[in-house]
Amino acid sequence: MIYVVCEPEDFFYDIYMIVSLYFPYEKVIDKKGECDISSGSMLIEVSFKLNDSTVASNCSLFVKDNMTYKSIGHCFENHTVWGSKKKSVKYCIKVSVFKLLKDYTKIEIPWGILTGIRPSKIVSELKSKAVVDGDIENILKSKYLIRNDKAKLVMKVSKNSYNLLNCDPKRISVYIDIPFCPSICLYCSFSSNPIMNWSKDMDDYMDALEYEITKCADFINKHFKVDTIYIGGGTPTSLNDCHFKRLLDIVSGSFEMDGISEFTVEAGRPDTITPSKLEAMKAAGVGRISINPQSMNDDTLKRIGRNHTSSEIVEKFRLARKLGFDYINMDMILGLPGENLDNVKYTLGSILKLSPENITVHTMAIKRASRLKEKIVKNEQVQLPPAELVEKMMDYVVETMDRSGYLPYYMYRQKMMMGNLENVGYCKSGFQCAYNIQMIEERETIAGFGAHAVSKAVFLDENRIERIANKKDVKEYMDSIKETTDNKLKAFKTLI
């Protein structure tokens, strides 16, 4: 347990985020005022001084016997660049805590003090202000304390996506969430539901979805141009053939399909892909699909709760190619339980042999809502590879993808990622997924439908975003469908 005291004003959350980078499995507690640290392992005291032009922060670390370990002061004099005094204080505090803990633990955190999930957005914002690439890279390293290799990675991502960023406030993307899967993966935190428990209610779910989509589609068609459609989840192809066909009919019957630049369906689990679903997608104009192995090692697939084998992945990939799908994404995860570097080499090698247009490389994140986290809390054996090994896996993947001619084109980070690493989408030249780019860069309004979907109204001129979240729980979503739809329409009306 780590106690934090911040005086005179409370910036606990910012300190907590930095402390969690170094001690991801420790409880971090806000302990205001005098503090008995007998039940904790550490105490971090932070104070700051602010005047009109400068802010100085002092951070001290105490070990359990109340002996001061070390204290580092940090002065940030040019706070006006952050736009507000509060931002300057936050920054100053974060840097001082970061440096103190780095010194104490000797751990190199790859993304520095950056705890947000969208590093490439920082680069885009600087580019839009005409800051040149060399200066941006320096800012990433000196201001955010990002490691050299990660600064170079995010610059490459931006190079491969910046020109595709949306500038038209009238363009919109449609996202539809099908929050059901054939089984729940060990690491899943997406509130996905085992489809077999919902077969009786699936007609009701489709009715709710149809109501929500058709009520909004008229307004969307009248005032916006639909740019991309993305059906995700969950695993949309876990619907039976009949419900799946109905879903595609609802979509193509509701939106103006002429001029859509991209239509993606996540067909993530090969055990849910059938020839008739592939044919239905072709007929509906789906151009891009995802077939996600995560690992090509059968022991791992079993361990993480996926009811398919690696040979089924290859079989369904070939079937999709045969039926004309020439734009396929495949996901893989680094840091899966029981995996070593050779397993990752095998997975990546097997995927590269299939030559998909996109490969998305995820780092395992241990999310609060997952069964994996539950097992860790209960001290059950989960065989997670150590963070240093996951870093080696990532280094291997980065080097191999580069050698194989794939370009990194979008990226994001999540909380509790092993080794504090990242997720990166790679593509063959010319195959950047437009939806992924706009979604991560938050440059296009997204109309989200279905349980768990989040809509985002993007006010490009004001650099402002409004989130409208549907209920996560499937029953609650169905019960509140009218209210959900009205709220979304109300928010979108403010865009015109």
Ligand code: SF4
């Ligand atoms: S396929 Fe994705 S959404 Fe479904 S259980 Fe696995 S991690 Fe969750």
